[in-house]
Amino acid sequence: MLLKTFDPLKGKQLRIMDENGEIVDEKNMPELTDDQVVEAYKYMLYARQVDLKAVAYQRMGRLFTLPPNLGQEAAAFGSAYALDKKKDWMVPAFREMAAWLYWGATAKDLYLYWAGSEDGNVTPDDVNFMPSAVPVASQVPHAAGLGYSIKYKGTDQVVITYFGDGGTSEGDFHEGMNFAGVFKLPVIFFCNNNQYAISVPRRMQSAAKNLADKAIGYGMPGIQVDGNDFFAVYAATKEAAEYARDGNGPVMIEAETYRRGYHTTSDDPTKYRTAEEEAEWEKKDPLIRMKKYLEKKGLWDDDKENDYVKHAKKDISAQFKEVEEYPRTSLEQIFKYMYEEMPDILKKQKVEMEKYLAGKEGR
Amino acid sequence: MLYVFKFPDIGEGIHEGKILKWHVKKGQEVMEGDPVVNVETDKVVTDIPIPKDGVIKNTYGKEGEVINVGDALVEMEVEGEEAEEEAEVKAPPKEGREAEGEPASRTEVAKAKTKTKKIEEKGFGVVGQIEEADTDAFLPATGEGMEAQAAVAAEKEPGRKALATPVARKMAMDLGIDINTVRGTGPAGRVMKEDIKKAFDEKQAGPKVARKPGKIEIPAEAEDMVEVEELTQIRKTIINRMVQSKFTAPHATAFEEVEVSRLVELRKEKKEELAEQGVKLSYMPFIIKAVSLALRRHKSLNCKLDMENNRVIYQKFYNIGFATDTPEGLMVPVIKNADRKSIIEIAESIKDLSDRARERKIQLDELKGGTFSITNYGSIAGTYGVPVINYPEVAILGVGRIVQRPVVKGGEIVPGNVLPLSMSFDHRIVDGADAARFIKDLMAMLADPLTMLMM
Numbered sequence A: 001m002l003l004k005t006f007d008p009l010k011g012k013q014l015r016i017m018d019e020n021g022e023i024v025d026e027k028n029m030p031e032l033t034d035d036q037v038v039e040a041y042k043y044m045l046y047a048r049q050v051d052l053k054a055v056a057y058q059r060m061g062r063l064f065t066l067p068p069n070l071g072q073e074a075a076a077f078g079s080a081y082a083l084d085k086k087k088d089w090m091v092p093a094f095r096e097m098a099a100w101l102y103w104g105a106t107a108k109d110l111y112l113y114w115a116g117s118e119d120g121n122v123t124p125d126d127v128n129f130m131p132s133a134v135p136v137a138s139q140v141p142h143a144a145g146l147g148y149s150i151k152y153k154g155t156d157q158v159v160i161t162y163f164g165d166g167g168t169s170e171g172d173f174h175e176g177m178n179f180a181g182v183f184k185l186p187v188i189f190f191c192n193n194n195q196y197a198i199s200v201p202r203r204m205q206s207a208a209k210n211l212a213d214k215a216i217g218y219g220m221p222g223i224q225v226d227g228n229d230f231f232a233v234y235a236a237t238k239e240a241a242e243y244a245r246d247g248n249g250p251v252m253i254e255a256e257t258y259r260r261g262y263h264t265t266s267d268d269p270t271k272y273r274t275a276e277e278e279a280e281w282e283k284k285d286p287l288i289r290m291k292k293y294l295e296k297k298g299l300w301d302d303d304k305e306n307d308y309v310k311h312a313k314k315d316i317s318a319q320f321k322e323v324e325e326y327p328r329t330s331l332e333q334i335f336k337y338m339y340e341e342m343p344d345i346l347k348k349q350k351v352e353m354e355k356y357l358a359g360k361e362g363r
Numbered sequence B: 001m002l003y004v005f006k007f008p009d010i011g012e013g014i015h016e017g018k019i020l021k022w023h024v025k026k027g028q029e030v031m032e033g034d035p036v037v038n039v040e041t042d043k044v045v046t047d048i049p050i051p052k053d054g055v056i057k058n059t060y061g062k063e064g065e066v067i068n069v070g071d072a073l074v075e076m077e078v079e080g081e082e083a084e085e086e087a088e089v090k091a092p093p094k095e096g097r098e099a100e101g102e103p104a105s106r107t108e109v110a111k112a113k114t115k116t117k118k119i120e121e122k123g124f125g126v127v128g129q130i131e132e133a134d135t136d137a138f139l140p141a142t143g144e145g146m147e148a149q150a151a152v153a154a155e156k157e158p159g160r161k162a163l164a165t166p167v168a169r170k171m172a173m174d175l176g177i178d179i180n181t182v183r184g185t186g187p188a189g190r191v192m193k194e195d196i197k198k199a200f201d202e203k204q205a206g207p208k209v210a211r212k213p214g215k216i217e218i219p220a221e222a223e224d225m226v227e228v229e230e231l232t233q234i235r236k237t238i239i240n241r242m243v244q245s246k247f248t249a250p251h252a253t254a255f256e257e258v259e260v261s262r263l264v265e266l267r268k269e270k271k272e273e274l275a276e277q278g279v280k281l282s283y284m285p286f287i288i289k290a291v292s293l294a295l296r297r298h299k300s301l302n303c304k305l306d307m308e309n310n311r312v313i314y315q316k317f318y319n320i321g322f323a324t325d326t327p328e329g330l331m332v333p334v335i336k337n338a339d340r341k342s343i344i345e346i347a348e349s350i351k352d353l354s355d356r357a358r359e360r361k362i363q364l365d366e367l368k369g370g371t372f373s374i375t376n377y378g379s380i381a382g383t384y385g386v387p388v389i390n391y392p393e394v395a396i397l398g399v400g401r402i403v404q405r406p407v408v409k410g411g412e413i414v415p416g417n418v419l420p421l422s423m424s425f426d427h428r429i430v431d432g433a434d435a436a437r438f439i440k441d442l443m444a445m446l447a448d449p450l451t452m453l454m455m
């Protein structure tokens, strides 16, 4: 039982594969076929291309501000892959792109959203995830609420929600965790500790030794994993899901990872961290180590990689083209989604905006 | 065909960036996504990738140079899509160009390109939206010395809401600047923090009085014959307020005379009585009281005109300002709710407020909130005047010196005491008849102070 052995208070971290792609904890290695492992790698590689392209498009002025994912693919994907996307719920923050793509979002959806269209946030009825939550940690109580409804209905679903190290300082984090703990709700609280909340380093975020320690205060198991190790993330989430599905209540997972890119495209990380630190973490990159692992097993090589990346880029460009041809967000859309009936205050704002825009065009 | 890549807004509303390093040269072949230039903005230092495959024809801007969002950055030859508009593209406006062979300024090129629709990125390119930024979007270009007028014009333009970030709004608020009057230099006329800072500095430096009559110079030979004084803060405020009032509210002025012998007697009678209690009783308390009571019956003289929202706000409180002469200049303390105060209370307030105004101990909020003002120049000298409305109030009463004069009463010529009144009003909202009716009521009360008991 991972959740027993990896007591956060003992400062233990689950790591199965090291930076060189060596399996260092054979005992806890999850049962996955070679095909599944290759599939997982491809997903992460694809997500990385979507991410890199997004930043490039943004730098050309073709997308608005967006949060890069570079370096966090294993945490996002490994956890999502351990659940049943057909029935479980995913409640995201805004930096788990690989999980979104796995759960059923397309690159087009993501790009549409960053191009200012809410349509990118719309999911088909049979896709169970919530829209992006930019207000930090606001999604945590939502996840608890979803968990509550599942418990009420008695289905065997679970919910996973993502938030950052910064998110743990929010009141919403406390409320969601506490509620889920008290009612033993089937929720996995997945913390992407990427070391920074914009410029605030992890050590300034909490005096707790590990963020996973916080689980204890809410009466739930917590576990810290190497967030750049796909296998560790997968194994821990798999077990957490079983635990929650069996009616034992919530689990908190802290995935230790690193945001290798900007906080958002409007951020300059050189102002608050060193090149040495970035280089250190580059060595720990989740894709690099996974590739090494696959190469050693003879499942992957450079040719395959180049081929796949080329193919992915083509696919992504085609989707981006659709986004650029997509109708512009109308003013109406900006105001219409929050309430079924637009309240007067919004109507007034809309009229003001129309006037303003009309004035601008008239000149 | 030729394609022009313009410097995009790559932050949240940045408007300029500094070129740190060019990665490409003229004639170089590039692929979509290749970094072409490294720039530094308020927010980031980053490479800018190129959106298309092609050959670089021209790069604009040297390393170290600051460029604006929307400026042409790279001109390139791209495959496909016809090139019919090329001729036009190659002939950017010639005017103002310096030496032969000098490339057109980026803005010129950008403008020329913008006109040639064919080569514009279509779809919702974020840049496409921002490049249309026209810094003159809100105000006509202002000439030397015209800023004050322009500012007034901006203020009057109904419905004009400045585009700005919350940070900028907060900054403006903290500095006491009305952001809607600031000329924005950012994208789409957005008011930037620098604009606010500039507006603040200008405000600190004092008003640039509208219509400068020309430079005022002191001839060297006259230097000993003049005394030069810096404008005080109070004087600058007065200047601003006067200009604002006169350029905003079309003034009309009505004149009247009231025979106030009864008032003169009453005051004489009470004056000594009250002097014993330490209260100095002038005519002002009577006039203030009468005005406040008359205002209750004539709402259009106690209103504010809100052009921004196309509405009139009738105020149901009667706060009367009275002009006070202080060593520093004119100040207008306000007696709040004068209609509900007794004449003695008003007398006490006047003394207290004007003493403190002269000693500069008056609080800011005691100078604010007026709904109507009175200026009593008659206490010094003067019969009639054309007082300037204390904008955004809509009327001001000028009170002249009471003169003893023969008047006709019941067919007889008798000695009388005549009080001259001059009232200016904002003719946009106060019609002449309204003003006359108000004055009529006011006269009745001043002619017979007992009438006030009935109101």
Ligand SMILES: Cc1ncc(C[n+]2csc(CCOP(=O)(O)OP(=O)(O)O)c2C)c(N)n1
Pocket: A095, A134, A135, A136, A163, A164, A165, A166, A167, A168, A192, A194, A196, A197, A198, A259, A263
């Ligand atoms: C309630 C709230 N406060 C502030 C912000 C601005 N903000 C956006 S992301 C962020 C930092 C979040 O850090 P973390 O939770 O660690 O997630 P990360 O961005 O590192 O993925 C902040 C402060 C916000 N979006 N919502």
